[in-house]
Amino acid sequence: MVRRTVISGPLAVASALALAGCGLSDGSAPSGEQVDTSGEVTGTITFQTLQLSPTFDDYIEGVIADFEQQYPGTTVTWNDIPSDSAARKTNADAVANSLPDVMDLDTATLAPLARKDLVVDMNTAAADVKDDFVDTAWQSLTFGQASAALPWYLNTPILMKNSELLSEAGLAGEPDPAGYAELVEVSAKIAAATGKAGFQPTEIGLPCYLLSLGVPLVNDDGTKAVVNTPEAVAFIESLAELHRSGGIPADTVSAQQRGEIETFQEGKTAYLETGGSRLKIIEENAPAVYQQITLGKPLGVADEGTWLVTHGIAVPKASENLPTAVAFAKFLTSSANQLALAKQSSVFPSTTAALDDAFFQAKPTDLVTEARSIAADSLTDGTTIVRPASADAEFAAALWSAVQPAILGEVPAERALAEAERKLTTILEAR
């Protein structure tokens, strides 16, 4: 018994120390250091995308073949993963120091890598192509001073309207609401006339609504939340009033709310501000509602604040083949390659040259082409705004959670927003 104790003691300590090392392993390039991305473009790299296979197999394989042909001696190994597992896999890969050389990431998944300075700063690595991109797209991938990824494909919303519901509310032929404040007013009228809701506010949407209304969300250096402003208070109070009158769906504030697309395709809401790609989903799920859809400009246009969703191409600093990885990232996001992708999908390119293509200015023939034209206009006329990088998914979740009791009328809007500001500042300070 004594001998067993003698052996197991040091063994446990040794194991703990070994595991301690494991727990603290970093595996990244030293923080804040610039990495050298110049050198010969050759060798093998891995490239990871988010749920593009099998729909875009031909496109991706074609781009890879072109790259390998342009740079003899290179091999790109492509790997596609489901979008919903992107954050978990990326986090695990970062800890294990096995991030792919080139990654397609949304801003929420990119944010922790950028904050920890684990990815190449494209301001320096891709300075030669920086001016090719839409400025707001570039800015939306900028964390602090560094640009964490090259913008790839974009999306920006359009306004979908249920024309039958609007007719029922006596609003047929009326101009679209100009901005979110007017949307709230119109929703109250719709509720009074039809008993149906005007729109469904969402966790992801709320920071965008506030930003469009002139609420900065965070201070200049992203260290403090700024959400308790008169505009925000007025907007949340109006949502609370709408909740009482039925202008927004009753279950809006159960945090795991039914998706706003579901309530729209069930004919329970009159307006849905969303990406044009959702048209296809609605057509498949609710053909009757699809027939009633008419389109309008995004609400943020009125306040020059239409939101933008950007997917970026990032290269980890720890990549063992930085020159080839950066070269492939630039090749993939070139105007020609982006335009080719946009022509076979419902996303938008992030370079100004590609957006200028006649494809986006063509006369609309159906809802899909009309949606494309409306969204392309807001991308090129400078009405898209950059959501501060620190106002990410965690920020949106905490903000939404804090204002829910105010929308329910359980606490005053000002108190809820003050509480939100306190919580959000704590989150920002902990980063």
Added chain:
Amino acid sequence: MPLVFVGPVLILQGTFLFTPLVNTFVLAFTDASTVGGGSFIGLDNFTALANDGDFWAAVGRTFAYLAVTVPVIVVLSTSLAILVNTSLRGSSVVRVLLFSPMVMPLATIAVMFQFVLDSDGLINEVLTGLQLIAEPVPFLSSSDLALFSLMLVTIWKGCALSTLITLAALQNVSEELDEAASLDGAGWLRRTWSVTLPQIRGTTILVGVLVSIAVLRVFAEPYIITGGGPGTSTETIVLYLFQKGVSPGTQAGYASAISLVLFVFVLAAAAVSWSLTRRSRT
């Protein structure tokens, strides 16, 4: 020789069970994020946790959950087990119905209850149809009601396994004692209360402790049905941990500290079980 049989299992356990456990312990003393890194910060995470009002509010909610669901599940499952164990007409049907929650994944149950409890869900439709209510009851969208609605789901799910365990114990109850009590003139209720229940006391305690441990770790119900809302009214300890460390938060060190505190709570529940089991044996 025994090592040949136990060795592979020990290696597997060590790799997949104890390594993450020790890793969590180490991370709790660092400022690591979920993407790696982190340096030793001593007890800072625990100090922050002690002053974290949101965490203690989540602890309070979890213990309120515990205080309501555990007694209800224990009483309900014991009653159901006695009912099923009694040779009554139709008890076989009850048996099948009773165990159906056991074969359903928790995620399915949660989604099902979401549709049942929504403002335009089944219960509200029925109540409105019967003209018992004028306005839908906000089961999930009221800060006062949401936690109780989730408790209902946990009770519905939790009763099945607890009933099964209690039923197994009832099969071992001495029939002789029951017959003797019957000959002495004791009725069914008296026999159940004074003869049957004391004989399954150990199992009842075990069920209570198992349910307590499960409820301390409750996650799927608030995560899937309410996401912790409205506000933070249904945010439990594990949900708070998840939000801080997994998604969308990136505070792996802080989340590990929360999980260690939760570990202490669960350990305390297990200690109570051990102590009560020992006492019931003596």
